[in-house]
Amino acid sequence: MRINVSQLLRSPIGTMRNYGVSEVVSIAGGDSMVEGKVRLVRTDRGILARARLYTEVEVTCSRCLSLFNYPLALNIEEEYFPIIDIVNDNSLSLPEESGCFTIDEQHILDLTEAIRQYALLAIPMKPLCREDCAGLCPICGHNLNQGPCGCLPQEVDPRWSKLGKLVTERKGAE
Numbered sequence: 001m002r003i004n005v006s007q008l009l010r011s012p013i014g015t016m017r018n019y020g021v022s023e024v025v026s027i028a029g030g031d032s033m034v035e036g037k038v039r040l041v042r043t044d045r046g047i048l049a050r051a052r053l054y055t056e057v058e059v060t061c062s063r064c065l066s067l068f069n070y071p072l073a074l075n076i077e078e079e080y081f082p083i084i085d086i087v088n089d090n091s092l093s094l095p096e097e098s099g100c101f102t103i104d105e106q107h108i109l110d111l112t113e114a115i116r117q118y119a120l121l122a123i124p125m126k127p128l129c130r131e132d133c134a135g136l137c138p139i140c141g142h143n144l145n146q147g148p149c150g151c152l153p154q155e156v157d158p159r160w161s162k163l164g165k166l167v168t169e170r171k172g173a174e
């Protein structure tokens with residue numbers, strides 16, 4: 001999502017521009033369609049981008065390992081700083097904050113990296129294809145969401161279950 005902001009950079013502080021977003025962005029190894037709206041506002045130092053975007057990313061269920069589409073709503077709010085002065089072409093010093101977003105020499109504000117970063121943060125660490133995902137059979141690996149597999153329920157030796165409890169308790173104490 002690349003927007004030429006040369007007009008906006010020449011405008012007074014507080015000037016606003018609205019854009020519709022409809023763009024394919026590469027997120028987490030797959031291409032995702034990103035849609036929504038972005039508002040750009042001229043600030044004293046650069047341009048503030050506020051975006052409300054929707055997309056879906058393909059993730060792997062942490063329980064049954066199947067791939068599914070996870071919907072994401074992104075609320076992006078980032079200030080972009082020009083690296084050169086639009087009026088006199090002098091290079092500008094960027095704020096101390098590391099990793100701030102910039103507007104390049106061609107006065108292009110590129111939202112792609114912000115979209116990617118916000119999306120990666122919004123993906124849960126352990127996604128579930130559905131809240132009550134039944135997972136995989138521990139014996140044969142069958143996806144139990146597709147019905148039972150015919151394996152007998154595992155019988156746990158009571159001595160092992162006691163040991164398992166001890167291990168869990170020790171882990172909790174660490």
Ligand SMILES: [Zn+2]
Binds near residue numbers: 063065
């Ligand atoms: Zn699942």
Ligand SMILES: [Zn+2]
Binds near residue numbers: 138150
């Ligand atoms: Zn099984």
